[in-house]
Amino acid sequence: MAQYNLQINNRTYTVDAEPDTPLLWILRDNLGLVGTKYGCGIAQCGACTVHSNGNAVRSCVLPVSAAAKSKITTIEGLSEKGDHPVQQAWAEVDVPQCGYCQAGQIMSAAALLSKNPEPTTAQIETAMNGNICRCGTYHRIQEAIVLASSKIK
Amino acid sequence: MTIQKTNRRNFLKLAAAAGGGLWLGFNWSSTDATPIKIATNAEATSSALIDFNGYLSISPDGVITIFSPNPEVGQNIKTTFPMIVADELDADWAKVKVLQAPLDSTKFERQVTGGSGAIPHSWERLRKAGATARHMLVEAASKKLNASVSELTTDKSFVIHAGSGRKLSYGELASEAMNVPVPTEVKLKDRKDFKLIGKLIPNVDNHEMITGKPLYGLDFYREGMLFAMIQRPTAFGMKIKTADLTAIKAMPGIVDVVTFKNNVAIVGKSTWQVMKARKKLKVDYEPEGKLESTEDHNRIFKELLESKDAAVKRKDGDVDAAFSKAAKVITREYQCPFLPHNTMEPMNFFAHVREDGVELIGPTQTPDLARTETAKLLGIPPEKVTVNMTRLGGGFGRRLKADYATEAAELSSIIKAPVKVIWTREDDMMGGYYRPAVRYRFSAALDDKGNMIGYKLRGAGINAGNSTREDNFPAGAVDNLLIESIEHQSPITSCPWRAPITNFLAYAEQSFLDEVAGEAKQDPVQFRLNLLQKAKQSPVGAMKYDVDRMIGVTKLAAEKANWGKKNDVFQGFSVYFSHRSYVAQVAEVAMVQGKPVLKKIFAAADCGIVVNLSGSYQQVRGGIIDGLGHAMFGNLTFNAGAVQQNNFNNYRLIKFKEVPEIEVDFVDNGIDPTGLGEPALPPTGGAVANALFKATGKRIYEQPFIKQEGMGDVNISRNL
Numbered sequence: 001m002a003q004y005n006l007q008i009n010n011r012t013y014t015v016d017a018e019p020d021t022p023l024l025w026i027l028r029d030n031l032g033l034v035g036t037k038y039g040c041g042i043a044q045c046g047a048c049t050v051h052s053n054g055n056a057v058r059s060c061v062l063p064v065s066a067a068a069k070s071k072i073t074t075i076e077g078l079s080e081k082g083d084h085p086v087q088q089a090w091a092e093v094d095v096p097q098c099g100y101c102q103a104g105q106i107m108s109a110a111a112l113l114s115k116n117p118e119p120t121t122a123q124i125e126t127a128m129n130g131n132i133c134r135c136g137t138y139h140r141i142q143e144a145i146v147l148a149s150s151k152i153k
Numbered sequence: 154m155t156i157q158k159t160n161r162r163n164f165l166k167l168a169a170a171a172g173g174g175l176w177l178g179f180n181w182s183s184t185d186a187t188p189i190k191i192a193t194n195a196e197a198t199s200s201a202l203i204d205f206n207g208y209l210s211i212s213p214d215g216v217i218t219i220f221s222p223n224p225e226v227g228q229n230i231k232t233t234f235p236m237i238v239a240d241e242l243d244a245d246w247a248k249v250k251v252l253q254a255p256l257d258s259t260k261f262e263r264q265v266t267g268g269s270g271a272i273p274h275s276w277e278r279l280r281k282a283g284a285t286a287r288h289m290l291v292e293a294a295s296k297k298l299n300a301s302v303s304e305l306t307t308d309k310s311f312v313i314h315a316g317s318g319r320k321l322s323y324g325e326l327a328s329e330a331m332n333v334p335v336p337t338e339v340k341l342k343d344r345k346d347f348k349l350i351g352k353l354i355p356n357v358d359n360h361e362m363i364t365g366k367p368l369y370g371l372d373f374y375r376e377g378m379l380f381a382m383i384q385r386p387t388a389f390g391m392k393i394k395t396a397d398l399t400a401i402k403a404m405p406g407i408v409d410v411v412t413f414k415n416n417v418a419i420v421g422k423s424t425w426q427v428m429k430a431r432k433k434l435k436v437d438y439e440p441e442g443k444l445e446s447t448e449d450h451n452r453i454f455k456e457l458l459e460s461k462d463a464a465v466k467r468k469d470g471d472v473d474a475a476f477s478k479a480a481k482v483i484t485r486e487y488q489c490p491f492l493p494h495n496t497m498e499p500m501n502f503f504a505h506v507r508e509d510g511v512e513l514i515g516p517t518q519t520p521d522l523a524r525t526e527t528a529k530l531l532g533i534p535p536e537k538v539t540v541n542m543t544r545l546g547g548g549f550g551r552r553l554k555a556d557y558a559t560e561a562a563e564l565s566s567i568i569k570a571p572v573k574v575i576w577t578r579e580d581d582m583m584g585g586y587y588r589p590a591v592r593y594r595f596s597a598a599l600d601d602k603g604n605m606i607g608y609k610l611r612g613a614g615i616n617a618g619n620s621t622r623e624d625n626f627p628a629g630a631v632d633n634l635l636i637e638s639i640e641h642q643s644p645i646t647s648c649p650w651r652a653p654i655t656n657f658l659a660y661a662e663q664s665f666l667d668e669v670a671g672e673a674k675q676d677p678v679q680f681r682l683n684l685l686q687k688a689k690q691s692p693v694g695a696m697k698y699d700v701d702r703m704i705g706v707t708k709l710a711a712e713k714a715n716w717g718k719k720n721d722v723f724q725g726f727s728v729y730f731s732h733r734s735y736v737a738q739v740a741e742v743a744m745v746q747g748k749p750v751l752k753k754i755f756a757a758a759d760c761g762i763v764v765n766l767s768g769s770y771q772q773v774r775g776g777i778i779d780g781l782g783h784a785m786f787g788n789l790t791f792n793a794g795a796v797q798q799n800n801f802n803n804y805r806l807i808k809f810k811e812v813p814e815i816e817v818d819f820v821d822n823g824i825d826p827t828g829l830g831e832p833a834l835p836p837t838g839g840a841v842a843n844a845l846f847k848a849t850g851k852r853i854y855e856q857p858f859i860k861q862e863g864m865g866d867v868n869i870s871r872n873l
Contacts, residue, residue, distance in 0.1 A: 001405070018405065018425070025425040029380075034372040035365015037546075038424075039497050040578045044801035047497060075365030082364035090363045094355040094767045097775060098227025099362035100497040100546030106363060121872045128809040132801065134497045134547050135227045136778030137771065138812045139871075 004068040008033070009077025019065040024048045026064050027074060035075035035103045039132070046131030049104040049111075050074045056111035056127075075103035078110060086110045089148035097135035105131045109145050117152045119145070209238060209282055211290075215310060215324030217244050220254035222261035223271050224518050225358075226548035227775075228830040229768030230271055232357045234279055236765060240349040241283030241342060243307035244323070251357045256520035256540040266518040266545075267553050267649065269732035269828025272764065276825055284339040286330075293329035294321050344762065344823055353767035358544065368544040370501045370515035371575065378503065379408055379572045381564055382427045384417040384434055385584055388794030390442040390644040393417070401430040409568050410434075418564050424575060442644045444794035447490070447590075450615055453641045454488065454592035457613035463637040466623035469694040470633035475607030479598035483672050487595070487661035489856045491615075491789040492588035493798075494650060495806060498546020499581040504561035505571035510537040512571075513558055516545035523558035530559050531566060549779075550649035554586050582804060583796040587789060588650030589617035591657055595665040598633070603673030605684065607633040612658070614640050616647040620654055624697035625730060627666065630688035644794065651779060652831035655731040657856070660784060663727040663839025668852060677726050677843065678711050698730040702759050705820050706737040709757035713818050714739035722752065725844025727836040734832035735759040735820075738777070740813075740840035742848040749848045750868040751841060753814040754781075756833060761824035769829055773817045776833030782807025784838035785869070788857045807869075814871040 006013045008031070015030050022041075027033040027050075036059055039047030043058035050059045051073040059067075078084045086109050096102045105128070112119055112127040119127065124145050133141070210218045219235040235251045238244075256264055263274050287307055294312035295302045298319055306313050310323040361368055386392060396417050398410040406426030411418050417436055421427040457463075476482060502515035504527075511531065517523050520540040528535040545552060561574040576584065591614040598607030608631040612620030623636035650656060670680035682704065689700040707728050710716075716724060716739060723744075728737035739755040756773050763769045786805040790797045798804040842853040851863045858864050 018429075020429075021425045025423065028372075029423045029425070032374065033365070034367045034374075037369075037498070038371060039499075040801050042578075042800055042802060045497070075363075082360055087363045091355065091359045094353070094359065094771075096227075096356055096359060096362045097229065097771055098225075098497065098545060098547045099356075099358065100369060102362050103365045125810045125872065130808075132497070132806050132808060134495060134549075134779075134806065135771075136775035136782075136807070136812070138778065138809045139774060139815065140771070141809070 002065070004064050006064070006068055006072065007070070008072045009074060015064070017064050019063060021064045023050070023059040023062045023064055023067040023072070026067075027059065033074050033076050037100055037103060039101065045101070046108060047101050047104040049107040049131065051107060051111055054111065054114060056108045075107060078106065084110060085151040086113065086144070086148045089144040089151060093140050093144040093147060095137050095140040095144050097137055101131060101133045105133065105141055109141070109148065113145070113148055113152055118149055209286055211286070211323050211327040211330075213324050213327055215248060215322050216250055217242070217248060217310065217323065218250045218252060220252050222254045222264050224264070224266040224516075224520065224542045224545055224548070224552075225253065226266050226518060226545040226552070228266065228772065229356060229765060230266065232354060233272070233765045233768060234275065235357070236349045236354055237276065237279040238283040240347050241280045242287045243309070243348070245310040246349055246354070248310060253542055253544070255542065256524060258521055264520055266548055267550065269734065269830045269832060271828065273733055273825070273827045280341050281339055284341050285336060288336050288339050289330040289333040290323055290326045292333040293326045297321060297326070297329065350762065350764050351766060354765050355767060369498050369546045370503070370543040371498055371546070373503050373514055373543060373573065375503070375571060377571060379420050379422065379568070379570050380424050380427050381418050381420045381572050381574045382431055382577065382580070383560065383564070383574060384419070384431060384436060385580065386415050386438055388438070388444055389585065389646070389791075390440055390444045390794040391415075391438040392441040394437040394439040396437075397435040400435070401433050404430040404433065411564070411567050413563060413567060416560070418574075420564070420568055420572060428577070445643055445645060446792050446794075447790040450590055453615070454613050457639045457641060458486070458592065458594050458611060460639055463611055463639040465635070466619060466621055466638050467628060467634065467636040467694065469628070469631070472607055472609060472633045472635040475633035476596070476598045479607060480601040481599040481672060482596060483599070483669055484594065484596040485665055485668060485854065486592060487664065487854050488592040489590060489657040490787070491590045491645065491647070491791070492650060492783055492787045493582045493789055493804070494547070494549040494551035494586075494588075495582065495804070496545070496547030496549060496551055499578055500551070500557040500576040500584070501573060502558040502561040503571070503573040504558070504565040506531065506562055506566040506569070510539065511562055512539050513562060514541045514543065515558060515561075516543050516552055517555070517558060518545065518548045518550075518552040519555065522553075523555040526555045526559045527562045530563060549651045550653065551586055554648050556586070578801070579799040582799050585646035586648040587645065588656065589620075589647040590615045591617050591620045593620070593658070593661045595661065597665070597669045599669070599673055603675060605631055605669060605673070607631065609635045610662075611637040611639065614638070615643050616640070616645065617654065620658070622655060622658060622731075624695060626688075626698060626703060627684050629692045629694060629696045629698075629700075630684040632693055634693070645791065652731055652834045655729065655835040656780065656783070657838070659727070659729040659731070659835030660838030660842060660856070663729065663836065664842045664853065667725070667839070667843040667846070676717060678707065678716055681707060681726075681728060702735045702820070703728060703730060705822070706735045706757045706759050709818060709820060710737035710739050710755055713757060713816065714741070714755040723844050723847035725840045725842065725847060727839035727843065729832070729836040731835050732831045733827035734829060736773070736833050736836050738836045738840040740844040742844040744848060745868070745873060748866045748868060749845060750870055750873050751813050751844070752870065752873065753816065754837065754840065755816045755818075757818050757820065758829070758833060759820035759822065760829050760832065761822065761826040763819050764826055769819070770817050772829035773833040774815045776829070776831065777815055777837045778807055778812050780834040780837030781813075781841060781869070782811070784841060784856050785858045785867070788860065811869045812871060813869055
């Protein structure tokens with residue numbers, strides 16, 4: 001066990017954890033930030049996507065010891081009122097079905113748009129291909145990203 | 154306007170509790186419903202209304218609360234059901250609050266998500282509930298305004314008296330409405346007067362989902378709860394020989410390690426500590442039954458297809474005579490592998506077995522089964538078990554089994570503590586209850602004019618039950634028809650998988666009919682229309698599908714896709730009836746730099762009245778993507794009883810880049826609605842295989858398509 005100070009959603013959290021604990025489980029079990037989801041545990045599905053210094057990363061394979069060095073944003077901290085342009089677009093397009101993967105989808109999309117506010121279709125495909133949606137909401141995800149892009153402009 | 158008789162016994166008013174208001178119970182009983190409480194999600198449960206007892210309540214402050222009884226897996230029922238009630242009630246949708254009802258089999262008749270059955274079951278019941286409440290509010294307004302009922306109209310939670318310009322809100326009327334007798338007859342709206350039904354209504358849980366609120370079973374947490382994972386046998390047909398538990402009992406955060414049945418449960422204070430300890434667990438297994446491999450199944454299929462023990466499911470005319478006089482006989486076989494469901498949220502359940510009862514909380518498609526099986530396991534009366542449903546991160550049929558709930562209850566009873574059992578993705582993919590593997594043999598007899606005078610189908614399944622749907626098309630359209638089914642029982646567990654059986658049968662049948670049409674030198678769409686015409690004019694045997702509706706979707710899909718008139722793409726057709734709805738599809742493949750690319754799928758669906766246009770589009774598109782992904786890539790294989798794929802690095806699910814453009818059209822016929830959770834999935838594989846045949850000249854006889862000869866470089870793209 002070691003103590004870590006984590007910068008998450010503009011707050012500092014102090015947690016006692018084993019150094020290899022993935023950030024995902026710190027968020028979910030220690031901090032009660034359960035918007036970040038477990039899907040595969042091996043960075044293959046994207047359900048656990050968070051931002052580390054603004055980059056989309058898979059928190060299921062990011063050890064807490066490494067996460068402590070970065071500024072982390074989770075779905076709960078993407079916006080105060082759930083009104084980030086990507087979240088607005090997700091609601092307007094009515095993207096979610098079961099909804100389980102959507103926090104990860106939104107975090108991937110938000111990271112893309114923060115670096116590239118007007119992505120091409122090919123850039124959207126590349127950025128989103130690592131986020132699996134078992135319900136098949138892919139068309140609406142694409143539509144929502146295009147809409148969010150227009151909101152950011 | 155339709156007059157509907159209501160059964161007064163089904164509509165009971167509750168004595169008004171403190172605060173007044175109208176509560177309308179629907180199959181209501183005296184037990185109190187307890188809305189689910191999840192972790193910090195206090196907002197969802199705190200309300201001005203103290204006890205939600207009925208199906209529908211209107212509080213004096215105007216808040217209308219509607220309970221949605223059915224588990225929500227992403228089929229959108231939690232939005233769709235309340236829409237139906239609210240439309241007949243003329244409620245202001247923006248002020249309707251929807252809550253997930255817990256299991257209550259006295260109050261709600263059917264709390265199951267499966268078989269695309271919720272809408273056909275509840276359509277009329279929900280409308281009557283809304284219309285009954287509306288009637289009572291109007292009666293109350295009539296007294297208060299001293300105006301006759303005929304002078305009153307309703308809109309957006311107000312009763313309006315146009316003559317005087319006065320209006321009263323439902324909130325203001327709620328207490329008085331309690332004194333109005335429950336009507337024996339209610340008027341239901343004409344379809345043209347629907348205000349919500351048929352519109353694009355967003356998901357009621359959107360805000361919670363896109364802001365990451367706790368909603369799912371895996372998100373459930375209660376103070377003092379323990380976390381557990383279970384090591385199950387590593388192969389089907391194995392049992393524990395020895396288990397060395399001492400080493401991991403001392404690991405950090407581990408509270409207990411216990412064995413029960415063939416399970417080793419590791420119980421701890423956090424998920425990661427349990428996961429880590431589990432890696433050190435040493436269990437030796439030994440066979441207790443057959444250890445089957447995929448190769449064994451391939452051999453068994455051949456035996457079953459030749460066996461004399463198949464059950465005859467349907468027999469029309471004289472098949473032997475038809476085949477002996479045929480000008481041409483076509484025989485083909487099709488095979489599909491086992492498939493895991495792979496819900497994005499792996500299996501999990503919370504259980505707390507106490508002296509006075511059992512509490513179960515988690516994602517289930519069938520809460521009643523979780524209760525009855527838990528009661529049976531623990532030897533207690535079912536009333537002692539409560540079940541609350543969280544939102545489900547997918548179901549696809551896997552959560553029609555209660556194994557993962559009863560397992561949690563069993564563990565809680567052993568360790569005498571509240572516990573949540575969590576499955577890893579590997580547990581989930583290796584732990585069983587799969588779509589069964591099946592092989593089919595089809596034969597068609599054609600006369601010298603190309604008419605199909607005989608048709609035979611034998612389904613051979615591994616734990617598949619009846620692997621045919623004997624009354625489906627082309628039954629009814631062929632004079633001489635024989636449908637048989639035979640099963641091999643295996644230790645590998647199976648269960649329903651979205652559109653059970655038809656999820657593969659439709660591909661096989663629609664591929665076969667395409668090939669027969671080719672042999673008969675007929676256009677594939679016209680060939681099917683000719684058969685349907687025959688079924689309409691002179692049906693053979695029992696008819697379980699509506700020929701006109703089947704023709705309707707066939708023609709609509711062909712028209713929308715401009716069937717047969719395009720030069721730049723290769724088109725494949727498929728049409729299927731399942732779960733009371735009809736869907737036809739046209740798939741389009743283009744050759745791009747010499748390689749086939751699936752670019753577009755047109756779908757024409759007939760589910761009667763479309764209740765929620767937004768959700769319905771997604772059910773059709775999502776069903777197509779599900780059917781396509783699994784037909785192209787899905788493959789679960791076995792070696793000596795052990796699953797050979799265990800996570801998304803070696804099991805391929807369809808991804809963002811790999812979906813074609815999908816155009817959806819609905820038949821507008823005003824028929825009472827049927828479900829859409831499943832019916833769009835079955836036709837996809839056939840339409841795609843038929844289009845790929847036209848593009849490449851190669852027929853596909855097995856899934857996954859990508860593994861078949863000449864199909865390795867097939868691309869799917871809506872953007873290429």
